[in-house]
Amino acid sequence: xxxxxxxxxxxxxxxxxxxxxxxxxxxxxxxxxxxxxxxxxxxxxxxxxxxxxxxxxxxxxxxxxxxxxxxxxxxxxxxxxxxxxxxxxxxxxxxxxxxxxxxxxxxxxxxxxxxxxxxxxxxxxxxxxxxxxxxxxxxxxxxxxxxxxxxxxxxxxxxxxxxxxxxxxxxxxxxxxxxxxxxxxxxxxxxxxxxxxxxxxxxxxxxxx
Amino acid sequence: xxxxxxxxxxxxxxxxxxxxxxxxxxxxxxxxxxxxxxxxxxxxxxxxxxxxxxxxxxxxxxxxxxxxxxxxxxxxxxxxxxxxxxxxxxxxxxxxxxxxxxxxxxxxxxxxxxxxxxxxxxxxxxxxxxxxxxxxxxxxxxxxxxxxxxxxxxxxxxxxxxxxxxxxxxxxxxxxxxxxxxxxxxxxxxxxxxxxxxxxxxxxxxxxx
Numbered sequence: 479x480x481x482x483x484x485x486x487x488x489x490x491x492x493x494x495x496x497x498x499x500x501x502x503x504x505x506x507x508x509x510x511x512x513x514x515x516x517x518x519x520x521x522x523x524x525x526x527x528x529x530x531x532x533x534x535x536x537x538x539x540x541x542x543x544x545x546x547x548x549x550x551x552x553x554x555x556x557x558x559x560x561x562x563x564x565x566x567x568x569x570x571x572x573x574x575x576x577x578x579x580x581x582x583x584x585x586x587x588x589x590x591x592x593x594x595x596x597x598x599x600x601x602x603x604x605x606x607x608x609x610x611x612x613x614x615x616x617x618x619x620x621x622x623x624x625x626x627x628x629x630x631x632x633x634x635x636x637x638x639x640x641x642x643x644x645x646x647x648x649x650x651x652x653x654x655x656x657x658x659x660x661x662x663x664x665x666x667x668x669x670x671x672x673x674x675x676x677x678x679x680x681x682x683x684x685x686x687x
Numbered sequence: 688x689x690x691x692x693x694x695x696x697x698x699x700x701x702x703x704x705x706x707x708x709x710x711x712x713x714x715x716x717x718x719x720x721x722x723x724x725x726x727x728x729x730x731x732x733x734x735x736x737x738x739x740x741x742x743x744x745x746x747x748x749x750x751x752x753x754x755x756x757x758x759x760x761x762x763x764x765x766x767x768x769x770x771x772x773x774x775x776x777x778x779x780x781x782x783x784x785x786x787x788x789x790x791x792x793x794x795x796x797x798x799x800x801x802x803x804x805x806x807x808x809x810x811x812x813x814x815x816x817x818x819x820x821x822x823x824x825x826x827x828x829x830x831x832x833x834x835x836x837x838x839x840x841x842x843x844x845x846x847x848x849x850x851x852x853x854x855x856x857x858x859x860x861x862x863x864x865x866x867x868x869x870x871x872x873x874x875x876x877x878x879x880x881x882x883x884x885x886x887x888x889x890x891x892x893x894x895x896x
Contacts, residue, residue, distance in 0.1 A: 514688065618769055
């Protein structure tokens with residue numbers, strides 16, 4: 479990934495927040511059938527690995543070797559920035575459009591897990607995190623469902639664990655603009671209803687702006 | 688990509704709309720340095736190719752061979768679906784969580800373009816589409832900026848064109864649920880403010896629901 483210094487996201491908490499807020503990773507691998515990608519919600523374990531699961535019918539776990547390097551791409555909000563939103567543009571017109579976004583590219587060695595304990599653990603972690611967010615104290619739990627049904631579901635999936643080897647992340651959020659143009663870009667986004675990107679930008683406000 | 692029949696997106700217009708609405712692609716390639724990915728807004732040309740540009744400082748155009756296969760991943764809205772949102776869950780509890788999303792995986796042969804005409808064309812197409820959307824009749828144009836400034840900018844980028852060989856797309860939007868559970872999932876998303884995903888689901892309402 480092209481990573482100019484001012485867009486390099488080196489804050490581990492910012493990266494962890496991005497992954498937690500946008501857990502649907504594009505999981506990419508080079509295989510004997512070429513590049514493959516699958517979209518899978520992943521969750522970070524306490525020891526820093528990423529875990530997830532796929533349908534047993536998903537060829538991914540047959541095409542990717544155990545221990546092979548995979549790339550998990552996480553993406554936050556993104557949007558177009560028009561030069562019209564920069565007050566400085568009206569003065570010298572020396573501005574071009576750009577695109578803002580936050581991404582994390584996590585590389586690691588993948589290990590597939592067919593044992594029931596690992597599958598239950600992967601499902602439990604993901605479900606717990608999401609249910610806490612959307613259902614609060616009415617959180618759905620695996621134990622809400624009949625045991626035979628869950629056993630049937632577990633038989634149809636494979637879990638996996640990615641041991642992370644390298645993470646690179648980019649917060650491209652107009653930190654390279656001066657305060658006036660930065661504020662103009664944020665205001666223009668809010669005006670057209672793209673408040674999530676505006677919020678992400680303000681959380682990464684350029685120094686001195 | 689794992690693609691059960693009921694989630695296979697075969698409508699070319701739906702794929703085109705997804706790409707136009709979420710043009711920031713994760714452009715992935717296998718190189719001598721391993722898997723690389725860059726996030727780049729792409730636009731479809733009249734003849735069905737994808738065009739874009741990157742900074743000349745982005746190693747991508749040196750690591751990827753001319754004509755090499757790349758994968759452009761486009762993603763629309765996504766979100767978690769809790770079993771709690773299915774009315775049928777209260778009756779038999781035979782339901783598990785899932786994740787909804789729309790994606791298009793576009794494979795093609797990439798060709799980098801260093802000539803000024805191609806670079807102007809790539810910038811023009813992208814800018815025109817985005818400016819029409821965000822600035823309307825006040826659209827920014829390259830000609831708004833001083834010629835020496837644009838010449839300087841053009842010298843710092845490389846354009847590229849991806850000749851598409853294969854597109855696979857997935858609309859995983861609860862089309863496999865019955866009408867009652869489908870409506871419950873849509874209502875739950877609206878209640879927690881995830882209306883973009885609810886809209887995407889209703890646009891792909893299951894037959895008979």
